[in-house]
Amino acid sequence: MAKRDAQSSRYQRLLNPRTGGFSMVLENLADRLDAVVDVTIRYPNGAPGFWDFLCGRSPDVAIEIRALPLPKVERDAVNAWVDHLWEEKDARLRP
Numbered sequence: 001m002a003k004r005d006a007q008s009s010r011y012q013r014l015l016n017p018r019t020g021g022f023s024m025v026l027e028n029l030a031d032r033l034d035a036v037v038d039v040t041i042r043y044p045n046g047a048p049g050f051w052d053f054l055c056g057r058s059p060d061v062a063i064e065i066r067a068l069p070l071p072k073v074e075r076d077a078v079n080a081w082v083d084h085l086w087e088e089k090d091a092r093l094r095p
Helices: 002-006 020-032 050-054 075-093
Strands: 035-042 062-069
Touching: 020 075, 035 075
Parallel strands: none
Antiparallel strands: 035 062
16 A cells, blocks of 8 residues: 555545557557456455465455457547546455
């Protein structure tokens, strides 16, 4: 959460999205791609700390994978599309 706070993220459980590379991929390869793979990793019992990993404690993990159709939007609208996905994802991650 420290990085999220330092970044002044408007999301409760996520860092702000970074869409520069994604925009470039859409601009240059959209005709060769069918979908975007959206992966969300959630820890139902709370996020583990660094010490948990060092001690070999494996938390429960829920992984959600969705294939989303590529957005047919101009480069300027990609940010809005990703922001909408992030809002949905942030809501799904709330307890």
